Amino acid sequence: MGYIGGIIILLCINSIAVMGVSLLTGFTGIFSLGHAAYMALGAYTAGILTVEHGVHWFLAILAGGLLAMVVAYLIGIPTLKLMGDYYAIASIGLVESIRLILENWQSVTRGARGYPGIEGFTTLPVAVAFFLVMAIVMVHLINSRYGRAFKACRDDYLAASLLGYNTARYRVLSLAVSGFYCGVAGALLAGFMSFIQPVMFDMMKSTELTSMVVFGGLGSLSGTLLASVIITLVTELFRPISQYRMLIYGGVLVAIMVLRPEGIMGSKELWNLRRKR
């Protein structure tokens, strides 16, 4: 497998999580600063289920995704009914609370030292298969009736609700699906690293996910995937100057918003670049 294989697995995992954030931020227009929390939920669920209860890894991954989805749904109901930045602030609260719980619930999560000894179930074929299946599902979701409803909520929620869409319901639905994607990504990460720690899922990770989506293009799935490839590779290349990494991240985020808020791809997809819209 080696180094290249490892990078490809990491790329698949990141891409799954980024697809989740892209659905929420890019297609539904809701800003999140806490999606690492859903990854943490997925990772710890999968880790604890496989190590302590001997559950098969495939079921453990699904369980991780589902738990993240349920939590996302519960957070979404009160916060997404309101317009405004309620979810953004609640998401910071969520990611911090999950980290605090993971660090302090010693008997289950083994605290801040991390959770070791997870079976390395995320092999290259597993990661690629998960990525492909989830990407195909996402493409179909976005082009479905639901996808159009999400975009309607993003572009003009007032017009959407006048057309009879229950905008709050669609916003919560989008968050739940996006939580599921991040939960699965977290579970795969646990199986890849064999060791997980609460600090792996802090606000920095959440910011990274959001910036990949912004960089790729709000409303372009292939753009965000492209961005996650570029950012993952560039992060690997820039390891020697990693102290400037976050500074560059921040600067790029501001620059994109000021100069080209639609990101590298805008709302176009790679596969219909030629077609006139």
Place this chain on the structure above:
Amino acid sequence: MGTLAQQLINGISLGSVYALIAVGYSLVYSILLFSNFAHGGFLVIGGYICYYTLTALGNNIWVAGGLSLLGAGIAAVLTERIAYKPIRERTNITLYLLIASLGMSIVIENIFVIVAGGRFRALPPVIPTNPVHLFGLTTTSAFDLLSLVVAFVFLTGLQLFIVKSKWGLAIRAAAFDLKTAGLMGINVNLLISIVFFVAGVLAAVGGIFLSVRYTLYPQLGGITIKAFVAAVVGGLGSLPGAVVGSLILGLAEMLTAGFISSQLRDLVVFSLLVITLLVKPTGLFGKKPTEKV
């Protein structure tokens, strides 16, 4: 009994520092309707200016404090001019402003990581922290009383500015409807700069007190999360709400630390957020956002 009184004073004192931060954040929110995540950066800028002036020019808190307030205010205005003005002039999608403010907060934090290093720094001992006995009932630190008094002075000043001055009237008009305020002849760009300057100044005051309380480091701005929570508890965009929310938060935090466990104090803060969102999502003083077609 003594512990309770002591924790109450500590809580109100901490809450009043949160209030300084929350009020600035709420002020910006009330005008531009987006969460300025770079707000924590202004606080860090204020703290570092104070630290470096104190170490370079000797221990004169008045000079250092003044420069720090001025510097943070100017930094806030510059942030608005560089990052937000081009966006808000082109579109009214607040998501873009939100992302730009996240970017600015990362930039400010990491400038200090690179320039000043990630070390924890203690401010020179210019603010007294010796114990004070209150009427023989309880013992508290002079620092807690001082931060309470200073916060009170600044918040009263802000209230007077908003209620009595001409620009305060303009700010209230703009909070009601920015576009119409502009049509009535208010210079919107100048108004927004003033709002950011005030927000930066208040954040710097909070920053100085927080860096005495917790030492100074580049990630200190992360503490603004609590001010955001306080603003939501009190009602987003409402200034009295921000103050009341901050006091509730400070008290909840200190009482938890004093009587249950200091590890749980942050969890209590976020539970308060969740409870608010479940029971009364618009907060204590928030008005329900209504949309006219």
